[in-house]
Amino acid sequence: xxWLIAIICVVLVVVFxxxxxxLAVIAAIALGVLxxxxxxxxxxxxxxxxxxxxxxRDRIAAxxxxxxxxxxxxxxxxxxxxxxxxxxxxxxxxxxxxGLCRLQVExxxxxxxxxxxxxxxLKVDAYRxxxxxxxxxxxxxxMRIARFSNGDDVYIPSYQYSYSGHLSYDEFLGRIAGARKVxxxxxxxxxxxxxxxxxxxxxxxxxxxxxAVK
Numbered sequence: 001x002x003w004l005i006a007i008i009c010v011v012l013v014v015v016f017x018x019x020x021x022x023l024a025v026i027a028a029i030a031l032g033v034l035x036x037x038x039x040x041x042x043x044x045x046x047x048x049x050x051x052x053x054x055x056x057r058d059r060i061a062a063x064x065x066x067x068x069x070x071x072x073x074x075x076x077x078x079x080x081x082x083x084x085x086x087x088x089x090x091x092x093x094x095x096x097x098x099g100l101c102r103l104q105v106e107x108x109x110x111x112x113x114x115x116x117x118x119x120x121x122l123k124v125d126a127y128r129x130x131x132x133x134x135x136x137x138x139x140x141x142x143m144r145i146a147r148f149s150n151g152d153d154v155y156i157p158s159y160q161y162s163y164s165g166h167l168s169y170d171e172f173l174g175r176i177a178g179a180r181k182v183x184x185x186x187x188x189x190x191x192x193x194x195x196x197x198x199x200x201x202x203x204x205x206x207x208x209x210x211x212a213v214k
Contacts, residue, residue: 059121060100060194072097072199074206079109092206097197101186105173107210113169115156117145119196123152123189130156131185132167133195134175140185141167177204177213 074094078087093104101119106112117124126147133140143166145154160166176182183197207213 060098060188060191066098071201074200074202076206076209081109089210092203092210092212094198094200094203097199101184101196103182103184103198105176105207105210105212107212113158113212115169115172116148116153117155117184117186118153119186119188122191124154125187125189126154128187129166130187132172133183133185134179135181136179137175141165143167143172173207173212176200177207 072095074092076089077091077093079090080086081088088109090108091104091106093102095102100122101117104116104118106114106116108114124145126145128145129142130145131140132143142164143156144160146157147154156169156172158169160168162168177200179200181197182200183195185193185195187193204213
């Protein structure tokens with residue numbers, strides 16, 4: 001039975017070779033075009049990523065070169081309590097010395113505690129830990145970060161992996177209230193890691209006002 005099928009196939013090829021040959025040529029050309037397009041698309045993607053990476057690096061370098069010497073002060077933001085109608089302090093925030101990111105300690109109405117890291121136009125890799133270095137401490141400490149569900153910004157959650165040497169969230173807030181500067185080593189998605197520094201001037205009264213520290 002197999003040899004019969006083979007003979008039929010050979011006969012079909014011989015009889016219809018005029019049709020099969022153009023189809024084979026067209027298929028080969030189409031395949032070649034697809035391969036060239038895929039290679040070109042990969043090259044365009046690689047070039048676009050390089051341009052993006054260089055743009056981000058240039059922006060960070062320019063911001064660091066023009067860092068303001070004036071100490072930035074922490075500010076407190078309020079929200080209206082839906083039940084009482086009263087204005088309640090909910091977050092304390094400060095802009096980084098370079099003006100690239102904003103550090104915001106949040107005590108949300110639903111009881112969630114976190115510290116947001118908002119870097120407009122810059123994406124932080126949320127799958128890597130950050131290092132936290134205070135001016136009055138000899139060494140930095142690792143902390144876990146996560147990404148907000150509704151954007152590219154990240155935050156330091158209140159739950160940290162204490163068993164792996166991560167700085168606890170309460171200790172982090174306590175150090176903010178007792179130091180003058182804090183630097184975060186942020187892993188930017190398109191520009192490697194960079195230290196971003198925040199002034200802690202006025203941090204203690206701001207954190208006390210929102211109930212983050214006592």
